[in-house]
Amino acid sequence: MQQQQQKKERGYRGIRSRQGKRGRRTMRTVGRAAWNTALAASLGAAVFFGTRELADLAHRTHGQVAVPTVTLLILLAVFLTWYMRRGKPPGWMLSLAAIATAMLFLHISLLDTRALREHGLEQHARITDVQTKFNADNTDYQVYTLEAMDGPPIKGTATGSLGGSKQVGEIVTVTTDPSGQVAPKLGKLPSAAMQLWMGRVDTVLALLLVPVLIGWTMERTKKRTGRQLGGRRAAARGRPLPPQPGQSQGGKHGRRPTTPGRTTEGRAGPGQRR
Secondary structure, eight states: OHHHHHHHHHHHHHHHHHHHHHHHHHHHHHHHHHHHHHHHHHHHHHHHHHHHHHHHHHHHTTOTTHHHHHHHHHHHHHHHHHHHHHSSOOHHHHHHHHHHHHHHHHHHHHHHHHHHHHHOEEEEEEEEEEEEEEOTTSOEEEEEEEEESSSSOOOSEEESOSSSOOOTTOEEEEEEOTTSSSOOEESSOOOHHHHHHHHHHHHHHHHTHHHHHHHHHHHHHHHHHHHHHHHHHHHHHHSOOOOOTTOOTTOOTTOOOOBTTBOTTSOBOTTOOO
16 A cells, blocks of 8 residues: 555656656747747847948948948858858848848838939930940940030939930930939939839838748747757667666666676687587
8 A cells, every 4th residue: 555655656756747847848948939039039120220221321422332232242251151161051041131132222222212202303414425334244234424404414424224225415304313312313203103112112021021030030949949859868868777676787678687707699608618
């Protein structure tokens, strides 16, 4: 009777111990998930506000081309360093970089469009010079020097064309920014619908950060939890099993213990007969 009571008590203690371990493991997982969520939120805020600040810097300093180019070079250097040291960059990092780059380009265009919508001017100008230049992918584009026929003088040059290449002496419509923050552009002022469309696309790109960061948080939490559980199970498997009743310390899992002068395979030792 006393032995049965002791077995029940040991069983209850085992159940309480397992429940306690499970509860502590759950609390640690919840804590890691909360920490990873805070890290993801901080990373998302850094990407969002960082692209906004870079776009504003490019708009204020006439760096609509220089700022994105430097940013792309920095990202390329980061990915090359990661590849040389750790191998292929993870998917979440590539997705985050692609979204951030698209946000930067689009927000620069949005700021230029807003500036032209607020205080831009439509002017008629005569083309006085045409130069052909080439991009990095060997595609050509035209650079036009313009002379204002009405309104203030046009500072800077306009790139690209509407409806094909223009010739020297042609009269074109050009949109200029009196503040000088936006380079002259061929064509009329951007419409309100264009500005609204660009604003919506910019918002959608910002929202795309959310699923990427959620996936990163879940992957990081699962990987950490799985690594710790795997280590505990491996340690548990490596512990020596307690001896069973009727089994000596030398035996293991029912195998016959070795005797002096006799090997485990049953061969006779030195000085003994088979």
